[in-house]
Amino acid sequence: MTAQVTLYPDRVTFTTEQGESLLAAALRAGLNVNYGCSNGSCGRCQARLLTGEVKPVGYQDFVLTEAERARGGLLMCCRAAVGDVLLEATLAYDSSDIPVQRLTARVRKLERYNEHTLRLQIRTPRSQTLRFIAGQHTRLLLNDELQRELPIASCPCDGMNLEFQLHRNSGDRFTEYVFNELKTGSQVIVEGPSGDFTLVEDDPAPILFIAWGTGFGPIRSLIEHSLSLELTQPIALYWVTHEDEVHYAKGYCRAVDDAFENFTFTPLQTDTASEALQQIQAQTGNLDGWRAYIAAPPAIVDRCLEQLGDIGLQPDRVKSDPLVA
Numbered sequence: 001m002t003a004q005v006t007l008y009p010d011r012v013t014f015t016t017e018q019g020e021s022l023l024a025a026a027l028r029a030g031l032n033v034n035y036g037c038s039n040g041s042c043g044r045c046q047a048r049l050l051t052g053e054v055k056p057v058g059y060q061d062f063v064l065t066e067a068e069r070a071r072g073g074l075l076m077c078c079r080a081a082v083g084d085v086l087l088e089a090t091l092a093y094d095s096s097d098i099p100v101q102r103l104t105a106r107v108r109k110l111e112r113y114n115e116h117t118l119r120l121q122i123r124t125p126r127s128q129t130l131r132f133i134a135g136q137h138t139r140l141l142l143n144d145e146l147q148r149e150l151p152i153a154s155c156p157c158d159g160m161n162l163e164f165q166l167h168r169n170s171g172d173r174f175t176e177y178v179f180n181e182l183k184t185g186s187q188v189i190v191e192g193p194s195g196d197f198t199l200v201e202d203d204p205a206p207i208l209f210i211a212w213g214t215g216f217g218p219i220r221s222l223i224e225h226s227l228s229l230e231l232t233q234p235i236a237l238y239w240v241t242h243e244d245e246v247h248y249a250k251g252y253c254r255a256v257d258d259a260f261e262n263f264t265f266t267p268l269q270t271d272t273a274s275e276a277l278q279q280i281q282a283q284t285g286n287l288d289g290w291r292a293y294i295a296a297p298p299a300i301v302d303r304c305l306e307q308l309g310d311i312g313l314q315p316d317r318v319k320s321d322p323l324v325a
């Protein structure tokens with residue numbers, strides 16, 4: 001049996017499955033609710049029950065004071081809905097709504113896709129997850145000397161398991177260290193989030209995603225978030241790689257293309273930016289009114305604005321993430 005939850009004052013609604021925590025259901029729906037530990041210990045997911053009934057699920061809410069309980073306070077990670085409920089809870093809509101956090105995490109997995117590309121997975125402690133909006137960055141501090149701001153490639157619905165996709169640049173000490181010396185279990189400091197390469201959620205316009213190489217990382221985070229929000233407008237993904245590189249997550253893109261009617265994926269392999277953009281121009285047709293998200297080096301972003309501007313793409317409807325090698 002499902003129940004409907006409405007969050008006040010935004011009047012945003014989502015459904016929960018029987019026995020599912022209010023927090024898990026809100027995150028599954030792509031909502032940026034405040035949370036930290038998901039297990040009742042940090043108190044950050046506190047909301048207030050206005051109408052309806054809830055029941056305990058999973059964890060205890062010992063961190064709530066008697067006064068908080070008396071005015072309807074509850075922890076969303078510790079309660080499930082019994083029928084429809086109305087809650088008072090604050091949502092984050094842009095980067096300024098989320099505070100900078102500093103966490104100590106561990107490397108969970110290092111997976112090389114190929115000689116130049118690597119997937120780095122970080123796991124935070126259970127009691128301290130990273131809250132961020134899809135498309136944002138965080139700073140990774142590997143040791144006293146090596147640190148870098150990187151786009152987060154995973155979904156904000158899981159702030160404990162963070163993913164980054166890195167391109168190896170010869171002579172760059174940070175990426176050389178990650179490729180050659182960083183080990184599973186190593187400690188890293190995570191500091192963030194930052195950046196505003198985030199979805200404009202209230203715009204029903206068709207969406208154009210352009211990923212250049214490992215620019216697929218932040219674009220993937222936006223795709224995951226679009227799917228959570230169940231957006232229905234056309235979404236076109238173009239992922240461009242050099243001729244000697246591969247689309248390392250092609251299987252994922254094809255699966256999303258197969259499963260969602262409004263989503264199309266086109267892999268492009270070329271060493272020439274103008275050739276890739278000509279193909280995009282030919283396939284999309286007029287882009288007037290579209291919203292575009294481009295994760296590519298700054299020079300490529302400029303080319304995109306110039307060439308795609310010829311077919312109607314308006315600069316003020318474009319967001320770009322230049323933190324891509």
Ligand code: FES
Pocket residue numbers: 034035036037038039040041042043044045046075076077078
């Ligand atoms: S108490 Fe930490 S997320 Fe609920």
